[in-house]
Amino acid sequence: MTRQPKDLNGTLMMSRRGILLGGATLFAGSIAASLCPTLALAAVDAGTQGQFMKLSNLLIQHQLNPAVGARIVDMASGEYKNLAQMLDAIIAIAEKKNAAQVEDFFADIPDGELKDFAHWVISAWYSGCSSEKRNAAVFTYEEALTFRTTSDVVTIPSYGLSGPNLWTRPNVPLSAPMPRF
Amino acid sequence: MVTKNSADVVIVGTGVVGVVIAEQLLDAGHSVLMIEAGPRVTRAEVVENWRNAPLGVKGDTSVAYPSRPWAPHPMGNEKPEDAYLQLSGPDSYAQTFIRYAGGSTWHWAGTSWRLTPEDMRLKSLYGVGRDWAIDYDTLESYYVRTENKLGICGPSDRGLQWPQTGARSAPYPMPALPFSPGETRFTEIAKSLGYNNIPVAQARNSGMPYDGRPACCGNNNCVPVCPVAAKYDAETALHRLEKKGATLLVDSVVYKVETNAQNKIEAVSYYDQHKESHRITGKLFVLACNGLENPKLLLMSKDDRNPNGVANSSDQVGRNMMDHPQLTLTVTTKEPFWSGVGPVVNSGIMETSQGSFRSEHAGAYFRYNNFARNRFVTFAALKKGLVGKALDEEIRRMTACTADVVAAHEVLPDPNNRLTLSDKTDWLGLPKPHIHYDVGEYTRRSAEVYSLPIGKRIAEAMGATDVKISPKFNQSKHIMGGTIMGNEASNSVVDVDCRSHDHENLFIPGGGAMASTACGNSTITMVALAIKSADAIVEQMRGA
């Protein structure tokens, strides 16, 4: 059977990852923890979490997994002292514009701290990491949005999307519709 | 009989070279004890290490394999002063390899090009380098056995096989893997320039299970680990060896090869991870620590009878260090190629490695890298400051319309390209390896007058709007030359069976023995030499 790209979130794949995570040893766990030192903290209140997801949904018009969001906001709460105010400020800018999508209000976010933070939030969701650096915290691998933009064609490395010798297919033109995610 | 301290045959290293020899000796009824510097880990652990690594370092092939303090191997995050490999010279010899049970095939791509008959006769045909002490016809049957042992798939059409010169006495055990759309397009483009982009012979199960491992299902993660073991790696053989009776000592770093009054090898000594020393005796010894660790160990083992190091009466141990210096052209195109569908390397232009020009400069092999590109382009797209639909479209465009074309070159054996023992030491107090390296005029000239001009033509034919060329030669991680093979004990380290000229019960098979590199990835040749060694060892043990 050929599993098509729409299976990307399918149960088969998730269960394989579940098994691997379950089988991961203490050592792998310690690596993950050392790569993601801030993930150990879970000090963000529900209100801030809610605001963070609200902001994320204003910045990104795709389905966002709140579990990933919780990890991002955990890190943000350690990095940004005035996190709650920044969330409120950017949300207020969007609401003032009655924004339905990021394009409606992003230009109105003032340059500097607020704009940088907005870019960081977008970057976290798309890359699944806190930065490009070696010591970045990892929020997610396979749910990083970068892979969603190409999920009709490109494999998320280590999660095959076709089957034995089933990857020959016509080349997809750039004009093909963006996957819905 | 095998005990924890002795066996008929003691093999140091559990990489592919060590395990193919071990299996043959076990099958022949000999007791085998294998000593491995690094830890034994599960595939699930490696896969999770990889998935947990930040996107920005996923291109680092060692990131899923943190080295243990007692068994250091090169890691991408080392500061030069702390680095395991101490380097000097005009070019870098910054190899990567893994000191884990199973060795460096954990993260190899599985590309398996045979040498050509001409590759083994550089001196007689082109007046450069060295001729091999054996010819292609001698090696051919060992190539066939290697292809069957590792499960190397390849085309049945003779016109698409490599090499075109020289015989092939048996088909590949599995058909070639199909091309992805990008590879198909690249092949058409190469053809328009008169080049044949042919299917790679690769140690990957094609369309069927083989050797108890499943078919490749296109996870596109062959480097740094195949999550399902559809790609051969030596770890997949370890359980089988144990079932056949091998004893495996892990976390055990061999630091000395000991000779006796007859200058035969008597024992090896290793440190465990608590720095306790142990001694292992045997009738015959095989060093299979790879082309860099083998010479290091031999140099470390010098004694009164062997003042330059064990097996080193020729003073060639650690000299002639070679690799395939490579230059990458990162091409931005208008039309999408969509790398990242199927395995990570699946085709190559090999014919450009051959020709009479080799009297003047090196040949080169070109490959289209088929790695999914999100990890390489995402941060660059984000840095453009785009949001919303524009960001999605830019990531998609950059993933589809960028590609790496790699030119891998040959180098000549040069005694000045030399591994010595550094005065810096590792966690166990053992000397770190120091390598002085210069790719040489022969290879540099190729880049100037041959390989880069071809690469640029290919890029142009791909419709490149931008081409970035790596500013210096990078390593291919094919470690060769440091225990070079030859007929003369005066200028080579091992004979045609990879037996030390100096010690009749010491074998040093693998990449170190190779007398020329050619351009294609060389593990298949290392394994062919290992199987030849195993035949000789079985023969020698029969006489013993």
Ligand SMILES: Cc1cc2nc3c(=O)[nH]c(=O)nc-3n(C[C@H](O)[C@H](O)[C@H](O)COP(=O)(O)OP(=O)(O)OC[C@H]3O[C@@H](n4cnc5c(N)ncnc54)[C@H](O)[C@@H]3O)c2cc1C
């Ligand atoms: C990223 C990457 C991609 C590659 N892709 C390809 C490819 O596509 N095609 C190809 O042909 N080649 C490829 N290679 C090269 C290939 O991995 C090596 O040529 C091959 O693994 C060499 O096999 P070996 O058994 O000689 O050494 P290794 O696989 O390195 O094994 C040596 C073993 O010896 C052990 N050891 C070392 N020192 C000691 C000691 N002192 N005591 C005890 N044990 C010790 C090590 O821990 C290790 O287990 C690639 C390499 C890398 C890094």
Ligand code: SF4
């Ligand atoms: S493409 Fe996937 S299944 Fe195939 S060898 Fe590579 S990692 Fe393994």
